[in-house]
Amino acid sequence: MIQSTEIKKILKQSKRIAVVGLSNKPNRTSYQVANYMLQAGYTIIPVNPTVDEVFGIKAVPTLKDVDGPIDIVNVFRRSEALLEVAKDTVDVQAKVFWAQLGLYHQEAESYLAKHHVPTIMNQCIKVAHQQYI
Template structure:
């Protein structure tokens, strides 16, 4: 069976309910898409948790070496890594009890989707979370 992203209505529900977004591969370079997207989400009111083993902090938030090191609940795991590198993050997202495994625009990996779904996570691939939030005009509290 081929993969299909959730409906736009469901994505709107996901983004409306989400409070915490762990961003795997968040860069401290303001010119990188991961930084731009994360900054926009943070400005919109989402709690951003950077996951980058090479840095201590980004956007004023402490960085974690791995998803497994995050000491609080995560709603969405948003991944900025190459398609061939995302499988371990799907497993980690499942182990931490995240609700959604989101692969950014241009990132698609069926094996990672299958793993995340086996943990009960909803999966979104090849979509930009910032664009979806803007299109759907997600209200923030």
């Protein structure tokens, strides 16, 4: 379990957030959370094969299609999809895996730990940012 001091450090040091499952619909939680993080100064990379763009930013279908380094992979997919996203996170050498509130997968957590990827699950990045930054 990552402590609050580590979460604060992650949020302060990170710049680029790949948002897996980011919707282009303003009423969706993923849109609202990513928009907040965008307004807070982070670079948002929409990762969703079913949308063309979000916030005027071209979406990519998978993490492997992201150009450049990824500081945080922020996931808005069902818990059963987390292991696949965790494997992609390791493959693209992203620094941190963050699954949103309500999302948890034990096998994904173990896989990420084995590969030394700091992992936060079942916690909203927006709430954490408001709390620690």
